[in-house]
Amino acid sequence: MIKLYRSAMHPKQWIAYVEGSGWVIFPAGENGWESRQAARGLDPMYLRQVPVSLAESAGLPEAEFCDVA
Numbered sequence: 001m002i003k004l005y006r007s008a009m010h011p012k013q014w015i016a017y018v019e020g021s022g023w024v025i026f027p028a029g030e031n032g033w034e035s036r037q038a039a040r041g042l043d044p045m046y047l048r049q050v051p052v053s054l055a056e057s058a059g060l061p062e063a064e065f066c067d068v069a
Helices: 050-059
Strands: 001-006 014-018 022-027 047-050
Touching: 001 050, 014 050
Parallel strands: none
Antiparallel strands: 001 014, 001 047, 014 022
């Protein structure tokens, strides 16, 4: 399951929590998921969960593997 987040500290990137893998950050552009990296030091105060459909163009895995926030 994937949960998608926005962060005021990373306005041009998506942040996701991937069950079994942890936190990742990736560009909020087309196919950004392919450039994902492990995310560390995230401040939960700035994270807001959003629907995974918002990052569809970034290439997130199919919706059946995602939480629908």
